[in-house]
Amino acid sequence: MAESGDLHEDQFRCSICLDLLKDPVTVNCGHSYCMTCIKGCWDQEDHAGVYSCPQCRQTFSQRPVLGRNTMLAEVVEKLKKAELPPAPVDHCYAGPGDVICDVCTGRKNKAIKSCLVCLANYCETHLKIHKGHRHKMVNSIGKLQEKICSRHKKLLEFYCCTDQQCICYLCRIVDHRGHDTVSVGAARTEKQTGLQQRIQQREKEVQELREAVESLTVSMEQRRRQQLAAGRAI
Template sequence: MAQAGDLEQIQFSCSICLDLLKDPVTLPCGHSYCMDCIEGCWDQEDHVGVYSCPQCRQTFTSRAVLGRNTMLAEVVEKLKKTGLQAAPPAHCFAGPGDVVCDFCTGRRNKAVKSCLVCLASYCEVHLQPHYDSVPLTRHKLADSTRNLREKVCSRHDKLLEVYRRTDQQCIFLLCVMDEHRGHKTVSAAAEKTEKQNQLGKVQELREAVDSLTRSAQAAAEDTESIFTQMIRSLEKRRSELKGVIRAQEKAALSQAEGLLERLEQEIAELRRRHSELEQLSHTEDHIHFLQSFQSLCVPPGPVHLPTITVNPHCSFGDVKKVLSDLKVQLEEACKNKFTEILQTGLYRNNYFTVILFFNIDCVVREKYSGTVELQVWAVPAVAHPAWDASLSQGNSSNTVVPGQTCCTTMPSSLIK
């Protein structure tokens, strides 16, 4: 029967606090929770604007109006009255590192909640009076925690309720009227909310910096890829132009070599005739002289030689001039485009607006384009050294005055 009771308790337990449902509400997806538990979860999702079920993760674009499930509440009340949750299973015994129940005797059970009014921790069994007794239901319960005495004022033996910002300590309300009169104080809940907001803004800053880092890395990779493609394109054009020059050189040399070969043949023929005429002039045979002289005196056919102009320096001067002009145009285009990139890209997008608070170095207010705007609300007693170095290297005309703004770059060491 105990196992059946445990099963009943699990079926009617809130999956957030793991206790029996208190003021149960049912979401559109069909899962049920304590009203305070699901409201607390959704309060943390307000900044996102999308709400989800903690179990099935079904999302809702608008925050549903939650109403108490009366039938389910009556069933849970009957479970409490029938005592189905009286005996905890064996796995509820406290183990090493667990917070133990202050009311168990013998082998103690694991505490599931701590009461900030009773200053004691309770297992599921001994916690039940806090749900059944009307006076105890007003007590504030929290997750089980150790050292509850640290939450009590040593002088008044009362729960600490106020946060003293002057020296960053938690005190009891009556302490404000005594030795802490005139100190700047707020409620512990208000200070917790402000600290959480500050931590949230610091997280936003880290995420913004991570986004900036990823964006810069992507831009650097794109730049490397594009310049590599440009270099390859220029190298291809250079190779093609060299090929054209070499082809023209080869054609001109081939033409010149053919012409030179013809000239050498004509010169050889003339030398041969000159030699034969020289021999013929010494012959005594008149008939042979006349017959041979007639054939040797026939002039060779006319040789039509093209006009050849040889430039001792270079015959590709126009190519050099065109390439020089192209180089100048390319350098000018690169210079203009780089200036445009620097003015419209890098200098406008990657800075953040930052606020200095008294108890924290910096948190981001919102992301802007242009410069880093520092809203100095209060100058801390110990400033971050990176800020001093950054401000001293910036515009000397910027004077840091509480309540006013100044512009400087944000040290990356603050967000590491």
């Protein structure tokens, strides 16, 4: 099939199971899922009382009522009759230290990109589905929400030495103009260097204390022997 056809057909795959939509439902934010898939996701969120869209992460304080999207179901049926090939399988499972895909259910795949709009991480397969949104994507980032400016929704790429906080490039231009700022990487390297120096200094102090204790112990032992010798002489 042509590449444009693949991109069009991907819009009718459920981003949870990666298969063609079954009993498609569309949630309030506009994204569509299989009825059973989205119900399964929200069943796991019942304890928190806040429900979210697996793709854009929009939250709903009340569980949305789901209704079958009849028009979308008809389109999917036409695609099935056109013998659409099965969804590709991604076996790149996440390992220790890997950033995991926020959309995968069950065993998580390794995320390769992070969306700065949705604040979510995507594996290779889910990324193909998400690309239709044309959002700003970067290489996968662990704990993504902690590394995004809450005001400007940009990456915290700089560290303000004046205010001692991480900032984005818009903060640097507007709120921290004229401040002493460096890249986050440079700040991290400087802190690591300073930490290493403090560790070395502490090790030196411990060694000096150990030598002082040993010297005092030897001195006390010599004095004890001298006292014993003087007692015998009397």
